[in-house]
Amino acid sequence: MHRNRIAERTKKVSVSRRVIQILSTLGINSYIPDFQKFSIYQGPIKGLCAPGLNCYACPFARTSCPIGSLQHFIVIRQFPRYVLGYIGAVGVLFGRAFCGWLCPFGFLQELLKKLSKFRVKVSKAWGNLKYLLLAIMIPAVFFTYEPLFCKLCPAGTIEGALPIMLSPLWSDLSSLISYRFVVKILIAVLFVVLFVVIRRPFCRFVCPLGAIWGFFNKMSVFRFSIQSEDCIKCDLCQEVCPMDIRIYEDPNHYDCIRCLKCVYACPKNLIRLEALGAPVIKPGSSKERPRVSPQL
Amino acid sequence: MKIFLKVGTPVFLFLFMILLMISGLRREEHLEVEFNGNILCLSCIGIE
Numbered sequence: 001m002h003r004n005r006i007a008e009r010t011k012k013v014s015v016s017r018r019v020i021q022i023l024s025t026l027g028i029n030s031y032i033p034d035f036q037k038f039s040i041y042q043g044p045i046k047g048l049c050a051p052g053l054n055c056y057a058c059p060f061a062r063t064s065c066p067i068g069s070l071q072h073f074i075v076i077r078q079f080p081r082y083v084l085g086y087i088g089a090v091g092v093l094f095g096r097a098f099c100g101w102l103c104p105f106g107f108l109q110e111l112l113k114k115l116s117k118f119r120v121k122v123s124k125a126w127g128n129l130k131y132l133l134l135a136i137m138i139p140a141v142f143f144t145y146e147p148l149f150c151k152l153c154p155a156g157t158i159e160g161a162l163p164i165m166l167s168p169l170w171s172d173l174s175s176l177i178s179y180r181f182v183v184k185i186l187i188a189v190l191f192v193v194l195f196v197v198i199r200r201p202f203c204r205f206v207c208p209l210g211a212i213w214g215f216f217n218k219m220s221v222f223r224f225s226i227q228s229e230d231c232i233k234c235d236l237c238q239e240v241c242p243m244d245i246r247i248y249e250d251p252n253h254y255d256c257i258r259c260l261k262c263v264y265a266c267p268k269n270l271i272r273l274e275a276l277g278a279p280v281i282k283p284g285s286s287k288e289r290p291r292v293s294p295q296l
Numbered sequence: 297m298k299i300f301l302k303v304g305t306p307v308f309l310f311l312f313m314i315l316l317m318i319s320g321l322r323r324e325e326h327l328e329v330e331f332n333g334n335i336l337c338l339s340c341i342g343i344e
Contacts, residue, residue: 084316092306
């Protein structure tokens with residue numbers, strides 16, 4: 001019963017977010033390749049970073065992956081000013097909001113999670129894995145001259161390898177596959193299974209881009225604030241959260257993707273979105289949304 | 297002072313990041329370097 005009430009309250013923001021995610025995914029992957037060659041898009045905007053993890057090996061991709069580009073610049077020994085500036089500017093303005101609203105790989109994870117109601121709870125400690133991976137990745141790429149994260153990333157397999165495997169180009173390429181291709185396929189299959197049973201596992205435990213943007217959550221222009229003294233700790237915020245966060249414990253948690261579902265799910269209307277301290281979304285101020293008591 | 301820090305820090309950081317981004321776009325010419333040929337991308341999808 002209370003599930004329906006939460007769904008009703010968060011419906012507007014959920015639909016808006018879904019529409020934006022679809023538009024973002026289609027916009028980033030709007031290139032129609034030559035289906036005989038299936039060669040990737042190499043036009044002028046390919047050097048611009050995507051607003052999320054979207055492999056530039058994808059034949060439909062018009063933009064590049066920020067993490068792929070970052071590694072590329074480390075490999076060629078150039079300071080990645082554009083990539084760092086882009087990641088930093090987005091982070092300072094929105095924190096991790098791009099993960100929640102624009103990232104195609106995050107969108108894919110949310111779609112696959114809808115296939116099953118079954119939900120596996122994972123220890124919060126696993127969230128530290130992405131920082132460890134980020135700390136290992138940068139020196140490892142520097143010393144090996146290889147974009148190592150890309151070589152294992154499931155986004156590359158799903159968005160890049162899969163469409164190419166289905167193309168006529170694959171008959172020429174299949175003779176070139178090595179053990180690494182098999183490893184990539186196995187990693188991608190493992191993640192697809194995890195996507196069905198765990199909420200956004202790649203974003204929470206692995207994504208280096210999310211790890212970097214997460215650092216900005218506490219200092220970004222757009223932030224959450226909570227009147228925590230009135231919080232009844234009903235955990236409805238956690239129930240609707242795609243990242244499984246208790247927002248009342250830390251309103252600007254490193255993993256918060258600013259999806260705004262908790263803002264609308266909170267029965268006491270205690271969570272609000274602020275820009276430089278001024279309220280932007282203040283629930284309960286609308287006549288359409290009277291305060292309600294939780295029925296748990 | 298507190299308000300100045302609260303507002304000024306993100307604004308300053310944002311402007312710094314934008315300048316960093318623009319300077320990278322101009323000088324690094326990574327459009328040419330990054331995507332000249334498919335080799336890197338094929339490598340990233342798991343093909344040697």
